[in-house]
Amino acid sequence: MTGPVLAVDQGTSGTKALVVCPERGVLGTGFAAVRPRHLPGGLVEVDPEALYASVLEAGRAALAEAGEAVVAMGLANQGETVLAWDPATGRPLTDALVWQDRRAETVCAGLADRAEELRQLTGLPLDPYFAAPKMAWIRRHLTREGVVTTSDAWLVHRLTGAFVTDAATAGRTQLLDLDGAHWSARALEAYGLLGERLPELADNAQTVGTTRAFGPEIPLTGLIVDQQAALLAQRVTGPGGAKCTYGTGAFLLAHTGGAPRRGDSGLVSCVAWRLAGDTGYCLDGQVYTAASAVRWLTDLGVISSAADLDPVGGAVPDSGGVTFVPALAGLAAPWWRGDLRGSLTGLGLDTGPGHLVRALCEGLAAQVTELARAAATDLGAPLDTLRVDGGLTRSALLMQTQADLLQRPVEVSALPDATALGAAALARLGADPALSVAEALPDWKPAAVYEPRIPADLATERLAGFRTAVAALLGS
Known part of the structure; x- marks a missing residue:
């Protein structure tokens, strides 16, 4: 399947959208600002409806500028931002706790004696930066209603009605068994989240549903967490190379191949992506x-x-x-x-x-x-x-x-929007499984x-x- 794809990068301070054609490059762009609230005590939250509105605004602007139909869509997300929401209506039940939010420190403090067990199991250290502590905090202090997930699962549900997250984003929760790339009952038990309804785990390039949010029906075929999207777009697909994205924060990822590396240097071990059932891993700082x-x-x-x-x-x-x-x-x-x-x-x-x-x-x-x-x-x-x-x-x-x-x-990189371009590559792969990863990626040369x-x-x-x-x- 050839033709342009819509790629949306829903980030911390804004949402960027591109319409990308494999032959002609970027045909259209759109941007919508997002304004998280920074509150005393290290609290950072954002209105979930503002996140969704920014996706629609940026996506529609990119499509309008391109003036062409797209064959598929890819979505990149912030990774560790979480909220509770009603799966029947899609209505948010809480504000979204942004990845920078520190309010779940109390949850982590209560799990100090299980920190090493959780690190070995999930690849992640015990820190309120990750999604699971925030999810547990919401359950303890805000609501027991609905589901509590990372922001991507809510956005995907609003767009398509599906209840999914991708393997790479799930790897940012501290609820994923790193070796098996499936939800971990032990981790869920540690956080008091056993019995929660969790999203289905999808490959990073597969059809998860279709959306009419932008007008015509568009298959959603690529899902990824933002830093792994940039790693892919930078063509760091095997051990030896690393990329660093200098955004709101700076994030260094190094590919480790088909097996996770659990070192003692303080880095996070997580899923880079899962394609056609095969999981690749990376180190993340x-x-x-x-x-x-x-x-x-x-x-x-x-x-x-x-x-x-x-x-x-x-x-x-x-x-x-x-x-x-x-x-x-x-x-x-x-x-x-x-x-x-x-x-x-x-x-x-x-x-x-x-x-x-x-x-x-x-x-x-x-x-x-x-x-x-x-x-x-x-x-x-x-x-x-x-x-x-x-x-x-x-x-x-x-x-x-x-x-x-x-x-x-x-x-x-000569690619100014590596995260969105990584999402675009996955959208192409999901829409046309006959493509190789190398064929789906943009040409790479340094500026x-x-x-x-x-x-x-x-x-x-x-x-x-x-x-x-x-x-x-x-x-x-």
Whole structure:
């Protein structure tokens, strides 16, 4: 089956939609903003109806611009955002708890003695970032009615009436048996969720239903969690490579092949995708604040927008001794201390905006470097290269800093919307199972390659300074 497909990336701060043709590329685009509420105490929530409305708005805009019929649709989702809803009517019963929300820390604290059991079983550490703690919190504090699922299952139900989630998104819940890629009774029991009606687990490329939400009937044939969609679009389909997406947070994924790797480096082991019944796995590391940290600097008036990173940071030769640990929503992998706050040290009367910008770029790049090193340790071999995508890759200062600290080439994707393009590839695969994965993927070439410009000993020195600052936080 040939023809354009509609790909929708429902993200944290907005929904992006593309109409993608295998021969002619992107024919139409649409975007609709989403505005989560950040509340005291680390609470982050969003109106589910706003998520669905954004899918419709972005999708309709992309289809209108393309002016052509599509043969299938793919949907990428946020991963760990959850809500309770009525399966009979599709009506939300709660707000959606966004992946950044920390209110389920109490649930995790009560399961501390089962943390290692759950990690071995599901590949995920015990942390309120994941879906299961939020699901349990909703059941304990908000409602026992309806079903409680990740946001994708609700969106799919609203679009098609089906009750499904994909294997990769299920792997973000801490309710999936990692080795068997099926729901785990032991994990459900641990969270007090035994007896819950859970979505059917679908392959990432298969027909799950049809939708008329955009006008004509469109089969929904691709489902995926956002970071795995980007991994696929970056053509990292086997061990040795990794990608990092610099969005609201920064997310590094390294493919591990057909078997999960459970290392001791603090990374998450999860499903990359399941295609035609075959499961591929990846290691996953998170930085909770990337573009959101840049937005924080903007809100303080240090810069006026992310476009200022290069001119303001480029006005000074270095960070002037300033070290920034941008843990503004806690430290994720490999430390898993979501309770910690960020730190800004080494300030002086001579510290200017450029020093703060450079310190932020170094702090972000250092965290990603720690993730890449952890992945290499768990894989038993260094990563060849790092392929990167996301809005912050437009900053040459950040990308050069990343290459310097990593001491590896950083290849910036020429694909500005890797997540949506990954969803598009899966939609094509689901609509035409005769295609190979390689045939379904977009051509890949870097828009830029950043090579390290500083010697290894200077990179080691800068990383050591960052680690010292992190150690001070961990000991506080």
